[in-house]
Amino acid sequence: GAGVSQSPSNKVTEKGKDVELRCDPISGHTALYWYRQSLGQGLEFLIYFQGNSAPDKSGLPSDRFSAERTGGSVSTLTIQRTQQEDSAVYLCASSFDSYSYEQYFGPGTRLTVT
Amino acid sequence: AQKVTQAQTEISVVEKEDVTLDCVYETRDTTYYLFWYKQPPSGELVFLIRRNSFDEQNEISGRYSWNFQKSTSSFNFTITASQVVDSAVYFCALSEAGTYKYIFGTGTRLKVLA
Numbered sequence: 358g359a360g361v362s363q364s365p366s367n368k369v370t371e372k373g374k375d376v377e378l379r380c381d382p383i384s385g386h387t388a389l390y391w392y393r394q395s396l397g398q399g400l401e402f403l404i405y406f407q408g409n410s411a412p413d414k415s416g417l418p419s420d421r422f423s424a425e426r427t428g429g430s431v432s433t434l435t436i437q438r439t440q441q442e443d444s445a446v447y448l449c450a451s452s453f454d455s456y457s458y459e460q461y462f463g464p465g466t467r468l469t470v471t
Numbered sequence: 472a473q474k475v476t477q478a479q480t481e482i483s484v485v486e487k488e489d490v491t492l493d494c495v496y497e498t499r500d501t502t503y504y505l506f507w508y509k510q511p512p513s514g515e516l517v518f519l520i521r522r523n524s525f526d527e528q529n530e531i532s533g534r535y536s537w538n539f540q541k542s543t544s545s546f547n548f549t550i551t552a553s554q555v556v557d558s559a560v561y562f563c564a565l566s567e568a569g570t571y572k573y574i575f576g577t578g579t580r581l582k583v584l585a
Contacts, residue, residue, distance in 0.1 A: 388571065399562070399577040407571060446514065457504055457523070457566070460573065462516040 359383070361463035363449050369469045370439055378434040378466045382451030389432050390460060391424060392448040400448065406432060439470045473498055475565050477576035484553050485584050492548040492579045494563030500524075502568035505539065505546045510578070511559040522546065553583045 362381040370376050382389050391403040402416040406426040417423070421439075426432040436443055446467050450460035474497040484490045496505065507519040520530060522539050530537045534551045550557050563576040 390573075400575045402572060405571050413571070448516070450516075457568070459506055459518045459521045461518060462508075464513075464515045 361449055361451055361461050363447075363463035363466050365466060366464060367467045367469075369471060372441060372470055373438055375435065375437045376439055376468065378436075378447050378449075378468070380432045380434070380449030380451075380463060382430065382432070382449070383461055384430075386451035386453055386461075387429070388452045388454060388458075388460075389426060390450045390452075391432070391434050392450065393418075393445045394448055394465070395445045403434070403447075436468075439468075441470045444468055444470045473565055473567060473572070473574045475563050475574050475576035477561075477563055477579050479579045480577075481580040481582070483582040483584060486555060487552050489549060489551050490553050490581065490583075492550075492561050492563075492581065494546045494548065494576060496544050496546065496563070496565045498544075498565060498567055500567040500569075504566045504568075506564040506566075506573070507537065507546075507548050508562045508564065509559045510562065516562070519548075550581075553581075555583050555585050557581060558583045 361383055364379045368376055387408045389406040392400040393403055394400050404424045405413045421437045424434045446465040448465045449463045452458040452460045476495045479493055503524045505522045508516045509519055510516045520537055527539050536549045538547045560578045560580045562578045564573045566573045
């Protein structure tokens, strides 16, 4: 079946603008994760969704970041009033369940804030 | 607390050499899972292996092998007869039963030179 898809693949925006990043998880996967990967760095956890449970937003770096997951499937990560330090690759991953299953990653969205 | 350490930031080898990537983890839980992912230059993380804490059997898959040793809290990854296509960043990750967070190491960049 199809893997995790993300759109757009690249996004260039001006400082201060809002951006929306989209993630389509693998069908049937109940867990969805967002990570941020700055140039040459590891993965920084941002937010986690599991089924209908309240998401864990503890990794979001500021209140400019928010995410939602509609119908237990597609997720959108929104960054308001973007700053240059938001420039990074934003990765989405899904898994069949949490903790015991491997995550499958999308290709990422490369965000550049000018 | 959970922690994953990949002390090797970058390794360079010549094609056909064997190479071992180290991963040391910390956890207080008795039930946990360990993972390895590959991130080639294209950027998309690829799942390689999952191992649960009750299974210390080493695993071999083609040129890849994994050595899990609970006594030293290590889950090392060996590539035999390395090839240029093995050039990538490799991440080790840990998750504990009862938690959804995956803790990733900082990654090891492997360069295989022709």
